[in-house]
Amino acid sequence: MPTYSTRRGAYSYGHAVGILLLDAKAPFIPGDVANATSYDFPVIYKTVEGLSTSVCLNGAPEFNEKLAEAAKELAREGVKGISSDCGFMLQFQEAVADAVDIPVCMSSLLQLPFIARSLDPSQPIGVITADSTNLDEGFLTRGGVKLPPNPLIIRGMQDEPEFKTAVLEEKGSLDSDLITAETVACAEKLLAEYPTMGAILLECSMLPPYAKAVQDAVGLPVYDFISAIDYLSAGMRPRAYTGGY
Amino acid sequence: MPTYRKRPGAYSYGHGIGLLLLDARAPFVPGDVGNASSYDYPVLYKTVPGLTTNACLGGEAGWEDAVVKAARGLEKEGAKGLSSDCGFMIQFQEVVADAVDIPVALSSLLQLPMMARCLDPEATIGILTADDSILTRDMLDRFGLRVPNPIIIRGPQNEPEFNEAIMLAGPQGSPSMTLDSDKIREEVVGTARAMQAEHPEMAAILIECSIMPPYAKAVQEAVDLPCFNFIDVIDYMHAGTRQRAYHGGY
Amino acid sequence: MPVYKTRPQAEAYGYCTGILLLDYQGPFVPGDVGNADTYDYPVLFKVVEGATYPRVFTGDPELEPAIIKAAQELEAQGVKAISSDCGFFLNYQDVIAKAVNIPVCASSLLQVPFVASFLGKSKSIGVITADSTALSNHMIAKTGLDNDRKLVIKGMQEQPCFDKQIMQEGDELVTEDIERETVEVALEMQRENPDLGAIVLECSMLPPYSKAVQEATGLPVYDFITMIDYFQRGTHQKAYDTPRHYY
Incomplete structure (x- = not known):
């Protein structure tokens, strides 16, 4: 076993990914980005106060500096990569990535060009977001996401009763069966309107618990926030292979 | 990390068990011997062209060379052990085991002697097979599977979904091209329950057929007896080819 | 349990990713894309006859029909995504994606822009490839990488053991040799480029050494397997079965 040095500023060790959290109060259930059991590796959280x-x-944009500082603190704690619990944090990607030396994936939306590259350009990609009134191609471009040639079909959950009250209005409880039904219905509608759809991306960090239900219902590849964080982490945790040949 | 040598003729590596397949098209659901996700290790499949379910169950002569050729092909690709997707492949066990240098367990029936040895010699063993009009005690004896225990053999060959989806599946598929796993589970469990009703003294069940492991748990819950299926044999053989490292505490 | 349909051409079921293989014979050690034991899920290999690596490196258009046929055969067997065992299959990414209805990630190089998006503006991204002389600007453009991102490419072609044991299709592969050479190339790249932010290993025979490269450089390392695992995830979503009281 090798010799290890103290990491200045660290009070605990072994964290793989540091996750910056919105200042939000809702139950983060298994599968949610802000639920530690969603990962096969240890994560550490840090709330950005005031960022509701x-x-x-x-x-x-006034939060750029605060996010950069919070990310630096996580880096001092020894995390190997940084992410967040809101796809709209894409707006802070550049500020945070420039502030630290470790890889940063602030948003599930960074996956879009990668997903698009695995499909034929004619195949539409569905994006299910928390709030489609705020997510458009301009937002993606400003966040540094290169728009793929594929048609992007963006649908929001903001008018679904349980999602709206539990997630956006933080009523203090969350009925996951109801949100399953709301998310699946949204995906089924997308597929009905665009039968050649190639994949669905769930933008919102509170939707990965329903990714399997969506996939079972529509039979398409489904990507979400957890798939982005898993990938980010994979680069810092290469495997040792012990198999046969 | 060691030095690795090229295996002449191999285009890919790392395979665990090689599995010979009958030339039959049916959906192999999770848990089926013909479904790669049924295993915790990589398996490599090879169809024996022309060897249909009927030809295999009927014991049609003249297939040894084709079966041996496929088996040798799998060995060449680096398989560590060989099995198949039909218990009736027991008829090729000897010729294949003689032809290759790796362990061979072509049939789920090979576990019968070991099961018998674990039970009282007077304990009745039930065999749940695809077709009980073909599998007989004589056949077991002929292939070296002699046990002192009373044996009862039953199959769902006349049950509608099993018959249509499995028994009638040829190289081009079955007439309906579908398999309703809820119906098959009911039929297989029903057959097991009927066996137990006729022979309440039955002590264990050997589930011969390769499409039945998905229903083994339901069978076990229905009859509350030890049940052994095709995947159990393949897992057992694989375990011998690849011992585990143990990391636990004490 | 549901009703299942027969896939008319499927011999067996339950495969996750289908992998197109070069017409190449050599030992594929654990961690290699061509080793079935590398994965936590079943994969299905298919050799593209005639697809020798010199032809794939240059993107020989005459190979297209054979590659498309192999990809469509994999799709008919029920695989959920298609990859390959050579990063230079990038030359065929678009034709394969057009020919099938499932995600195609034919080349490890497709990750380069994705990984670059994790890095600050001032950082460069490194690619270690089997043969840097074959990796043209045209191919880099095909990955979709931004022009303003600094890219550093190094090849393994001049490393004696890599050349003899891998490029010459040797009979024997000594993993210590290849590991040492790969780590040396990575360290040299890092020395020459202090702004290096991450490394992508192009070659399908290099993932066994990703861990060593990372331990030597301390940098994030992405390889063919991290990409195939990513698409596995997207095509096989999992249930989170943590007990409810655990939230």
């Missing part, structure tokens, strides 16, 4: 869901969704 609505502030983030409406755009908050």
